[in-house]
Amino acid sequence: MRKVERSRTNPLSKKNLFKYDWPKVFTRLHGIQDKMIQHFQKLRENKQYRWEQHLTLVQGEKNIIDLMKKNHPIKSLIVTAPNKPKTKYEIQPPALDYLENPHRIAADNYYLMNIDMVRKILGSGAKPERHELVAEVHFPPIASPPKEQMTRFLILEKVNDPYDLGMLIRSAKALGWNGLYLTNKTGDVYNSFAQTASKSHSLTWPYIYGSSEELRKFLHDNGLNLLIAEPPKQNLQTISQVVCKSDNRIFTSTEKLEQHDDMIKTPLLFWKSGTSDLSELKLPSRVALLLSRELKSGRRDNESAISIDNEMRVGINAPFIDVPSAGSIIMWELNRITANSKKV
Known part of the structure; x- marks a missing residue:
């Protein structure tokens, strides 16, 4: 076979x-x-x-x-x-x-x-x-919000790390902030790592690149008050504060004030540059929050840094915290304070 x-x-x-x-x-x-x-x-x-x-x-x-x-x-x-x-x-x-x-x-x-x-x-x-x-x-066309809607704006100074930039954009957008101002020595929103960290929000979130002089004009034209994030100096680190709901005034916290219904306790610290006087502080209703790469170290190069006399400072008692975390905490807390305030 x-x-x-x-x-x-x-x-x-x-x-x-x-x-x-x-x-x-x-x-x-x-x-x-x-x-x-x-x-x-x-x-x-x-x-x-x-x-x-x-x-x-x-x-x-x-x-x-x-x-x-x-x-x-x-x-x-x-x-x-x-x-x-x-x-x-x-x-x-x-x-x-x-x-x-x-x-x-x-x-x-x-x-x-x-x-x-x-x-x-x-x-x-x-x-x-x-x-x-x-x-x-x-590059997608970017439309800035109208002046009346511009109440919360983020300013970045020398934040060159694309991951930090992307994370800050992601947090700011999630928290309902209106846009981003980047100084000339700050990173690129179109960098691939910034895109990834921001979940691609860096492509379409409103941004402006400009100089320190142009920033001053931008703040003035849009009625925004500069709030600079800095580590609190040693003499402020033992102080806590409360914010009055009715008029946004800021007071040094006492047990009596903390029990008052009109007061909001906050982990943030507010002060003015060049003075240890914490009286007559008031949280502005229209804020431009400035974050610097040097926020973590507490050093800012005064020659090139954006600095306006008597502008309010804000900080948190959290040494060695990175810039995206510090920025996210401050933005979230500012949202919370103003959301509970009777006068925004």
């Missing part, structure tokens, strides 16, 4: 390799010698180049769709997919969704990259997924 020979054909041999039918709208970018990959990488790495081009990279389907819903045009959509998938299962959503229907996100250009090239343009800290979406977008 004749034996039946088994087929020795390898299902993964060249003759039987799976071939994906890539949509013609996509251009495959292969390696670091490609000029577009070099361009994307430079957008991430070089602040000056970003601002010259007015372009940035946005990672993740949700963030891209959020911009699209705000009618912000997408210049380029990058879909992560292997160069030569061996089976159709190697391409998964969300990449698969946009390969099957590219125009779900309208873009001027569509590109394909493998995961190694996507990691190259985004950097190792981004940790992109194997089926990641990335968009190249023009």
Whole structure:
């Protein structure tokens, strides 16, 4: 009886390799010698180049769709997919969704990259997924709130760390603050780490870049009172304060005052620069809170720092606290005090 020979054909041999039918709208970018990959990488790495081009990279389907819903045009959509998938299962959503229907996100250009090239343009800290979406977008237009709605504004001085910047933006937006003023020596809201730390709010939250002189005009034009965050000096560290609900006056706390229904106890400390007199302090209803990189150390370079005589200072008794934590605590507490106040 004749034996039946088994087929020795390898299902993964060249003759039987799976071939994906890539949509013609996509251009495959292969390696670091490609000029577009070099361009994307430079957008991430070089602040000056970003601002010259007015372009940035946005990672993740949700963030891209959020911009699209705000009618912000997408210049380029990058879909992560292997160069030569061996089976159709190697391409998964969300990449698969946009390969099957590219125009779900309208873009001027569509590109394909493998995961190694996507990691190259985004950097190792981004940790992109194997089926990641990335968009190249023009800087979104930023609309500042009208003067009557501008009651809580955050000012950052020399906060260059993108993580700190992103966390402060994330906290300020969550706490309902109106926007951000960055001095000339402060970080970049379009930095990829700032985007990640802020959950991409840094892309669309109102911001202004300006000098110290321009800041003074900005405060005056918008009726905002500067409140500078600093570590309390040693002679203030044993004092606690209360705020009067009816008129926002601030008093040194006593047992009798703390029991009064019209008083709000606060862990914050308020004082004026150059004086130890804590009388006649009053919390302004329209506040611009200034946070500095040097808040943690308590040192501020008076030559370049924003400093206005007799402006109110605010601090917390928490040594070695980082700037994002200090800023979040102060913003939250200012919200609490004014929310309980009868006169805001």
